[in-house]
Amino acid sequence: VKEGILNLDVDISTVNINYLVRCDLNIPYELNKNSQRVNWFSLSVNNYLKILESENELNKFTLTNIYFYILARIYRRNDSINNIRITGGTAEVFWSSQNSIGKDLNLAKGTLNAYLAYLKSLNLIYYGNIGKIEKDNSIIEANNVYATNKEELKDGLKQSKYYWENQGWE
Numbered sequence: 001v002k003e004g005i006l007n008l009d010v011d012i013s014t015v016n017i018n019y020l021v022r023c024d025l026n027i028p029y030e031l032n033k034n035s036q037r038v039n040w041f042s043l044s045v046n047n048y049l050k051i052l053e054s055e056n057e058l059n060k061f062t063l064t065n066i067y068f069y070i071l072a073r074i075y076r077r078n079d080s081i082n083n084i085r086i087t088g089g090t091a092e093v094f095w096s097s098q099n100s101i102g103k104d105l106n107l108a109k110g111t112l113n114a115y116l117a118y119l120k121s122l123n124l125i126y127y128g129n130i131g132k133i134e135k136d137n138s139i140i141e142a143n144n145v146y147a148t149n150k151e152e153l154k155d156g157l158k159q160s161k162y163y164w165e166n167q168g169w170e
Helices: 045-052 060-073 081-087 098-105 109-121 150-166
Strands: 006-008 023-025 094-096 126-128 132-135 138-141 144-147
Touching (some): 045 060, 094 098, 126 150
Antiparallel strands (some): 126 144, 132 138
């Protein structure tokens, strides 16, 4: 309210957690060079509570940070997943190497793997890759594909395969 993001018709000091209020939400969006919104993603309260209420020895701040990092980078589209299968469009996924994510979040690969595995066990993210690929006697592992939906992951893995094939990798 103080930042001008929420416009309410009631005094905020009288509202308790079980009180439903109607308000206007004015979120200031940062735009990239293509006039697309950045630093914005939807988060289910239930998914957030899965992390907060989970019983584990992992740091919940780091766990949410990794989850938010992935959510913020997933490509969003405006049509349904069924249209994607018909038209060959883009799945709602994020591609990255674990080294890149680890560098961005200042996490060792083993630590990152533990947190990713736990997020997967909570059914919050799904990830995988197409395996090792080869080109000009070089062998590398393809980047991971991250999604919040199993079907999107399947389509994202197909896209990853086509991408690498078009770059000349086998």
